[in-house]
Amino acid sequence: MGNTQITFIGAGNMAASIIGGLCKQGLPANNINASNPDQAQLQALKNAYGINTFTDNDRAAKNADIIVLAVKPQIMRQVCEQLAPHLNGQQLIISIAAGINCSSLSRWLGTATIVRCMPNTPALIQQGVSGLYATAQVSAAQRQQAEQLLGAVGLAIWLEDEQLIDAVTAVSGSGPAYFFLLIEAMTQAGIKLGLPAETAAQLAKYTAQGASSMACQSELNATQLRQQVTSPNGTTEAAINALQAGGFNALVDTAVSSAAARSQQLAQQLSE
Numbered sequence: 001m002g003n004t005q006i007t008f009i010g011a012g013n014m015a016a017s018i019i020g021g022l023c024k025q026g027l028p029a030n031n032i033n034a035s036n037p038d039q040a041q042l043q044a045l046k047n048a049y050g051i052n053t054f055t056d057n058d059r060a061a062k063n064a065d066i067i068v069l070a071v072k073p074q075i076m077r078q079v080c081e082q083l084a085p086h087l088n089g090q091q092l093i094i095s096i097a098a099g100i101n102c103s104s105l106s107r108w109l110g111t112a113t114i115v116r117c118m119p120n121t122p123a124l125i126q127q128g129v130s131g132l133y134a135t136a137q138v139s140a141a142q143r144q145q146a147e148q149l150l151g152a153v154g155l156a157i158w159l160e161d162e163q164l165i166d167a168v169t170a171v172s173g174s175g176p177a178y179f180f181l182l183i184e185a186m187t188q189a190g191i192k193l194g195l196p197a198e199t200a201a202q203l204a205k206y207t208a209q210g211a212s213s214m215a216c217q218s219e220l221n222a223t224q225l226r227q228q229v230t231s232p233n234g235t236t237e238a239a240i241n242a243l244q245a246g247g248f249n250a251l252v253d254t255a256v257s258s259a260a261a262r263s264q265q266l267a268q269q270l271s272e
């Protein structure tokens, strides 16, 4: 990213994850700026990475080439409208907020050079995955910069249709929580079968990690990998039959669709 100056507006969980990834990739700390009203969060980032910190968004955004909007969706409009008079029209804006579309952002900011993306919390350990959408005003060089930025914390995947961000939010943005829920449920089931709590938790967590790594690394797809574990008339088949009899696939479909619907609803509520 050369001498590109990057400013994060909002220095919470997701911003801290991406900043950590950029620093680990060797981006000079002096090229990274973060703005947040809470000094404690800023100090933690300064101590960890030596980046520049600000409590004033306008000062942090001044001279930035890329501005990453990483505040909660509910305060995005207010933050953008305050920032708008301080933008120079050349900057690339990257928003990671759920449910805020490019049309609202460009209206509030007065610029349409926007990449909207949806990362997820495994970004914290550089194992995130993000969906990215760029408006027509974003140049090829800026697209590359956005891809490098999100690529610093995991896999970055471009979308040609902005509406698909709702689906990305539902599958991978919220997705880590679904896997954590499964780990919780498997841990509880293991405890019920007599395992010590810590042992049950380790078995569930490391099984999730192993299965996920296999799914990412193998040439086989998830269905084939599942079939490899499932011996005819064996233990896995008994469990899978119970899950399917309980409507597992339909339940996951309803859950993911509910998240996508909520993402659309947020967009409608917050773009007014």
Ligand SMILES: NC(=O)C1=CN([C@@H]2O[C@H](COP(=O)(O)OP(=O)(O)OC[C@H]3O[C@@H](n4cnc5c(N)ncnc54)[C@H](O)[C@@H]3O)[C@@H](O)[C@H]2O)C=CC1
Pocket: 009, 010, 011, 012, 013, 014, 015, 035, 036, 037, 038, 041, 057, 070, 071, 072, 073, 075, 079, 096, 097, 098, 118, 119, 120, 121, 173
């Ligand atoms: N947590 C998650 O799993 C994901 C979150 N997101 C999106 O990322 C965004 C940030 O989420 P988190 O980092 O989880 O939230 P967070 O609450 O950890 O971070 C938001 C930060 O904004 C700061 N802030 C509040 N008012 C501000 C202002 N006026 N100017 C500058 N900073 C201000 C807060 O002090 C806080 O540190 C949200 O829009 C969310 O939709 C996207 C993908 C996944």
Ligand SMILES: O=C(O)[C@@H]1CCC=N1
Pocket: 098, 169, 173, 174
């Ligand atoms: O739950 C949420 O609204 C945010 C967006 C994706 C993950 N967390």
